[in-house]
Amino acid sequence: MFCSATLGTFLEWSNERYPEKDERRSRLVSANAKILIVDDDPDIVESMKVILESKNYQVSVAKTGEEGLRKVRGEAPDLVILDVMLETGDKGFDVAREIKWDPQYKHLPILMLTAIKEKTGLDFMKEAGDEQWLPVDDYCDKPLHPGELVSKVEALLNKR
Secondary structure (H helix, E strand, C coil), rough: CCCCCHHHHHHHHHHHHCCCCHHHHHHHHHHCCCCEEEECCHHHHHHHHHHHCCCCEEEEEEEEEEHHHHHHHHHHEEEECCCCCCCCCCCCHHHHHHHCCCCCCCCCCCEEECHHHHHHCCCHHHHHCCCCCCCEEEEEEECCHHHHHHHHEEEEHCCC
16 A cells, blocks of 8 residues: 555656656646636536536536535645636635635636636736735636637646
8 A cells, every 4th residue: 555655756756757647647736626617607618618628527516605615625626617706796816715725625726717807997907926916826807719728728637
């Protein structure tokens, strides 16, 4: 039986000896990852769900911030895709802060995906990653091309 330290040492050794396998291993690590989509727009949710499931991700959905927080705690996703404008115009910011300020979930990657710029003219891109204001790992405006969604999801999952 391997302990996690032994397995980690083996993987490091394997990557040093066989670097070409590291990219393949990264893809395998992210395959079947659990992704939680927190968004109240059923069309956007369904589109993202179909795209991500076609890449073999396990996808669950929450329509409100509170439901999203419950699912983070209950389902332990590997990544959260979070809309800004949920029940209120800024509920997504509150959800992101609550996740990132919890020591148990502070390393959970969050991709904020929103149409707030289109609807309000406000652009929060430069604030993404600010631990106090917008503690997310990446930020994108809707609509998002399917290839860009998959690329961002893979990058965040492989960064863990």
